[in-house]
Amino acid sequence: MRIGVVGHGGRVSSVINHTMRPLDPALRVVAMVDPDEAGARARLPEQDREGVVFYPTLDEMVGKAKLDALVIGTRCDLHTPYAIEAAKYDLPLFLEKPVANSLEQATALEAAFEGSRCPVVVSFPLRVSPLCTFTRARIAAGAIGRPEHILGVNYVTYGVTYFECFYRNFAVTQGLFLQKATHDLDYMSYLLDAPIVRVAAMGLYGRVFGGDRPAGLTCVQCDRARTCPESPGYRHAHQNGYWEDGDHLCPFGEDIGTPETGMNEDASSALLQFANGAQGVYTQVFFARRDAAQRGATITGYDGTLSFDWYRNTARYVRHHQPFTDDTTAGEGMGHFGGDHVLAQNFLGLIRGEETTSITPIEAGIQSAYTCLAAKASAEQGCFMDVRQVGATPV
Ligand SMILES: NC(=O)c1ccc[n+]([C@@H]2O[C@H](COP(=O)([O-])OP(=O)(O)OC[C@H]3O[C@@H](n4cnc5c(N)ncnc54)[C@H](O)[C@@H]3O)[C@@H](O)[C@H]2O)c1
Structure with missing residues (x-):
């Protein structure tokens, strides 16, 4: 091969x-x-x-x-x-x-x-990760009735990476809806089996990361390294939840950009309307650490609520009208919560000719990009934005 x-x-x-x-x-x-x-x-x-x-x-x-x-x-x-x-x-x-x-x-x-x-x-490993497909199958089987609402949360503990390595270059990333939420908005659409058609979004810019430290400054040259929570020594001594503890560019540097020139957001959120009438909320926070880690969704219909959290590797099913709640524990230890393995198997199957269909086709990638671009534009302009749909407009 x-x-x-x-x-x-x-x-x-x-x-x-x-x-x-x-x-x-x-x-x-x-x-x-x-x-x-x-x-x-x-x-x-x-x-x-x-x-x-x-x-x-x-x-x-x-x-x-x-x-x-x-x-x-x-x-x-x-x-x-x-x-x-x-x-x-x-x-x-x-x-x-x-x-x-x-x-x-x-x-x-x-x-x-x-x-x-x-x-x-x-x-897109998240949409195919076992916890997500497990929950999707429960929705499809009618476990909660018609899904009416979805809440997606993304409190990754490594968010500082978007300010201290190459992702800080706004010209390359164009912000964290495109960079990060592209995964989450994709799997949320996949769970509800409907694209997002309208968004209203906000972003928090320059309140935590970015700042006035000199361009190009790294911790080794910095007079504040002993007390800065982002310095390698501090991270190592305090185990504050981020594993990269080598010398790195300052996440409080002026070269990260400003809200006016463009910069990645410290946090951002979006209200979502899906094509099937369901609604949702998505929030991503890039300065959470340690036990604040959380990534997953809560989906609610009249008959029940399903939720899962990749960090805890658990799924929950609450029946609204019967006195039963199921908690499920998933296995651990695979890349992107098992999603990378599923993607790889699909890709290798396509190469060998054993599979004919991609589980994360190009249309999914483009649709997610359209959704993230609408969220970015909404955050910039302060208004609801319709999301362009793949195939809907001649290109
Ligand atoms: N799907 C996921 O979950 C996931 C996770 C992490 C990163 N990513 C994405 O992966 C991408 C790469 O991230 P990374 O951390 O591997 O970056 P990286 O900098 O380690 O890798 C980029 C590679 O591209 C090469 N390159 C630079 N210019 C090139 C050119 N003109 N032509 C060909 N190659 C060129 C670089 O030399 C480097 O080897 C990013 O877009 C990131 O968003 C996705």
Whole structure:
């Protein structure tokens, strides 16, 4: 199984090495497009490191490397241009999210995939994680009656990463609806089996992260490192819930941007209206730590309430009109709560020809991007926004 990778960075090297390879030891990364040849090569296991061939372009790689599949794992702003090129080939494609970071990119991507035979697995592990599909099946079986409301919460404990590593570059990420909520709004739509058609959103900007510390400052050079809760020493000594404790850029730096120039939000929320009439709320908070960790959803119909939390690995089913409540505990220890394994199996199945359908198709990625772009625009403009629907408008 010969794989070509565009952008072999931290995320996709981890998915390939720790999730795909154990599922199919025949997998070989034989070709790459990545300007950081040394870094990309170093992230390969020994058996592929010597043999991998680097190409200057995707076109040349596909023309020469006799590939069975493609993986695109560059940073956010390059997903669309590479995916548009990949749409021309029939090779199964594993594509990192967000699939687009602007309306121009998203519409161009939709146009490129109209009529394309390239099967895409978008890297949305949450929708396919066992807790989410378990809950979706209960909804479909009528456990709560017609789902009327959904609450999605996202209190990840590593939110500072969006201010101290490359995600802080607003030009690349375009904010944390596109970067983070793209997962959550996708799985919320999947649970309710309906797209989001209207949003009203708000963001909290520059109240926690960002600030006036000098551009480019890292902890090693900083006179406040001894007392700063984000310094490696403090994190290590106080175990304050974030595992990255090496030297890093200051999350209070002026180079993060300002609300006026554009910056990632400390927290953001959206009111959601779904095409089937259900409504919802979504909130993401990026400065929560330790036991404040929480990520999951609560879905309510007249007959009951279903909820789950990936951090606690539990699901709950409350019957509203009978005196019974079920608590379910899920297994632990897999990437993205088991979702990465499901994505990888689907992708490998498509390559081997054993499966014909992607469980996270390109339309899901583009629809989520449209939803996040509407939320971003709503937060910027302070009004409700209709969400563009895939296929609804000629592109
Ligand atoms: N699906 C998920 O749950 C999930 C989790 C983490 C990250 N991500 C996404 O994965 C993406 C990559 O994140 P990362 O942490 O791996 O970043 P990274 O910086 O480690 O990897 C990016 C790679 O792209 C390469 N690259 C840069 N310019 C390129 C170009 N012009 N052509 C080809 N390659 C180029 C870099 O050299 C690097 O190897 C981001 O968009 C991020 O949002 C997704």
